[in-house]
Amino acid sequence: MPELPEVENIRLSLADQITGLSVSAVQIIRPDVLNIDHIPSTSPQSLLQRTTITNLIRHGKQLALVFQSTNNISPILCVGLGMTGQLRIHTPSRSSLPNHTHFVLDLVTSQDKKPTTKLIFRDPRRFGGLWLFQSHEDLLSSRWSSLGPDALAITPKDLHDRLSRTRRTIKAALLDQNLVAGLGNIYVDELLHRSGIHPEYSAGQLTRKQIQTLVPKMRRLLRNAIQSGGSTLRDYVNGVGDLGGYQNNHKVYGRSGQPCTTCDHELEGLILAGRSTVFCPSCQPAG
Numbered sequence: 001m002p003e004l005p006e007v008e009n010i011r012l013s014l015a016d017q018i019t020g021l022s023v024s025a026v027q028i029i030r031p032d033v034l035n036i037d038h039i040p041s042t043s044p045q046s047l048l049q050r051t052t053i054t055n056l057i058r059h060g061k062q063l064a065l066v067f068q069s070t071n072n073i074s075p076i077l078c079v080g081l082g083m084t085g086q087l088r089i090h091t092p093s094r095s096s097l098p099n100h101t102h103f104v105l106d107l108v109t110s111q112d113k114k115p116t117t118k119l120i121f122r123d124p125r126r127f128g129g130l131w132l133f134q135s136h137e138d139l140l141s142s143r144w145s146s147l148g149p150d151a152l153a154i155t156p157k158d159l160h161d162r163l164s165r166t167r168r169t170i171k172a173a174l175l176d177q178n179l180v181a182g183l184g185n186i187y188v189d190e191l192l193h194r195s196g197i198h199p200e201y202s203a204g205q206l207t208r209k210q211i212q213t214l215v216p217k218m219r220r221l222l223r224n225a226i227q228s229g230g231s232t233l234r235d236y237v238n239g240v241g242d243l244g245g246y247q248n249n250h251k252v253y254g255r256s257g258q259p260c261t262t263c264d265h266e267l268e269g270l271i272l273a274g275r276s277t278v279f280c281p282s283c284q285p286a287g
Helices: 004-018 044-048 136-142 156-163 170-175 185-195 208-227
Strands: 022-028 052-059 062-068 076-080 086-090 101-108 117-122 129-133 268-272 275-279
Touching (some): 004 062, 004 117, 004 208, 022 044, 022 052, 044 129, 076 136, 129 136, 170 275, 185 208
Antiparallel strands (some): 022 101, 052 062, 076 129, 086 117, 101 117, 268 275
């Protein structure tokens, strides 16, 4: 599943390409991927057509496109990528849309020209989805209010306060998007290895000093992954179709049975919170 670095790379790669473009047409190929519960009085087409994309924002693993209409309405399209979702540019010169394309925005530089590009959402396994809101306030109150602080913005004090209220393992706690938004299986395993913390350690037992060390390591890890384009393991590409490269820097994720790059000890794997987990028993001692 794309995590914070991958979603941030999609945002960055699309921002220069589509900000300022106008929506000339909306194609809803699979209606069940688009949630419109929060716009009961109008259709997605009437809400989005003839609007202009003014911004792309992100919180945790979720991305949102901000539109502006001529009547000062600012609809928001929230994108959840799930396991295999992609939000990317498709040039009209190509013969056909990729398989599993479910939603398309035709974008133009002015309402009088043919589409200069298409923004498509495709998702082969359909674990992702789109949510349309009439305003930024609706997005915050209906969807993002349940998320914890973004992993790049959370403070050591806030993270300590949140972890101190749970009895879960640190691996399970950091995967909880309601506690801190943006981390998934890849970057939690990588973060715990870099912090020397065993994944089964009780989250509520971490000291303030440990968390004051963990938070800067988390920010550094995520920013390095962003700079490398994110991690491409299977389906992930950014908004212009480029692969990520940070998978070449993974120290533990997906490497069970291989030697630790830090101490050469054999890495071990286990299942925590229903997710495969890899760690070094030497660098991350139990207890």
